[in-house]
Amino acid sequence: MSDFGHSSAEKEARRTTPGRPWTPQEEPRQDALRRYLAAVASTASARSTEESEPAAGKERAEPSATAAHAPSAQVPVVLHVRDVMQVPAVSVPGDMPFLDVAHTLAREQLSAVPVVDGDDHVIGVVSESDLLAKAAVMVEPHRHGPVGRLRQHRLYEKSHGDTASTLMTFPPITVHPAERVADAAWTAAHARLKRLPVTDHRGRLVGVVSRRDLLRAMIRDDAEIRAQVESLVGQHLLDPRAVEVTVEKGVVTVAGRLDKALVPELLASVRDVDDVVDVIDETETD
Template identity: 50%
Template sequence: MTEFDHFRAGSEAVRSQPDRPWRPGEELRQDLLFRYLSAVASAAESRPGTAEQPSSEEAPSRPQAEPTEHALRVRDAMQVPAAAVLGSTPFLDLVRAFAREHLSAVAVIDAEERVVGVVSESDLLAKAAIEAGTPKAGPISRLRQHGLYEKSRGETAATLMTAPAITVHPGTPVTQAAWLAARSRLKRLPVTDHHGRLVGTVSRMDLLTALVRDDDRIREEIRCDILERALNIDPGSVQIEVDHGLVTLKGHLDSDRSTKLLEQVWAIEDVVGVVDDLDDV
């Protein structure tokens, strides 16, 4: 079972136990996590070699649409300008900057603003802990923690940072960035241009917010981006209903435009299902 399958099974098990009622707001939280994991799982399955191809008898009914131009990209979720420090920044200045700006990680850049690494809270904490007093450790622990001890001797961002940095581009799909952040267990990703220069930053919460849009935002995207802009269809000719990511389409369209509409609605990252109630004209 995939991580998504385990989560779905666990959620259903909790929901089915009458002696453990959900706390207020728990159902909404579970729904948000469901959509987030669904999007991350979809990104994982789209990567080469991560999933077996279904047989013709088990082929899913969902249309396999290509990414559309209205699909969410990192540029739609990232924060600008991004905080950054030079490699020569001293340890104490880093600590003050983290505390002042409420940072969990910061990109380290060179003189040309290219990202060369990332300094995180854990990097600073390891140095602070060892400076306060080296903890006693046995031979095996010392061997395992050798790299951490070596890094803690650093005095500047360049010697404390983790390198090379894991980065994304503004045009990277949000689902792929979410998968990268989840797999790498990173709270924040630097966003760079194709020359490696820092242009922004995107956090896990930024990605989660972008992925888990409420029903009104999904409905608006279908109406404006797909019906009006992409397919040049009068929005009044199609009735759009969205319930917890499940989209129902009603109205009268010719078969060609109906097929394109269904494919593009399926391509919206956080749509969990599409009900086709469209009639041919």
């Protein structure tokens, strides 16, 4: 992971850090958020690199058969939205009354829900924020202050609606089942959305993917990271038992007695493993 990715993740995490002391559950959550944001930053960086490469007159070389089938080749598993999305997806029709939409969100414990037409095409998304604005208008129909009214004119006008289609936010931001999880995560982060409707090529609802689904797919736990690092150790050393590998919150510690010439290459390989935050070298060299 690049220094840019780490820096971007740390800055974003600091902005979300609460002023009060963290609970025991908060530190792991913040750590996961930092790793998630770093993964999104890495995806954005990779996109920029791909887009900056000159395409005119140059074709990308195909990998040779020998390289493709080499035993040491590590082919990363690319997850797609269809692998992590929730099916079936909860939705509401455009003519559903305001109170019924509120009851649906409460019953399903959702923060937002897609709004569909008669053919299941996603036409918008209605969220808790939309319903909260509607409730505020019901309590106080006439808002005070012309500046505030002008600044949030669209929200104010929309809140006078009584059905899902008049309260919803549109056009909806959606993703396709074949889209990569990393790209969907970038879309969710950029749009600051907790849930994304998943639609087919005709715009019909086929599922929903949440930010939590994307987070779990992108960030492996320490046990999975350790298993891959131990596999790498086995490729570099004749006796893998000479090295002890521990992983805590994505930080890999490598300990043991090794040939001095092998250490730099081994540590470099470990740093390239996905979701490794840092590598601590506690090896002793001969």
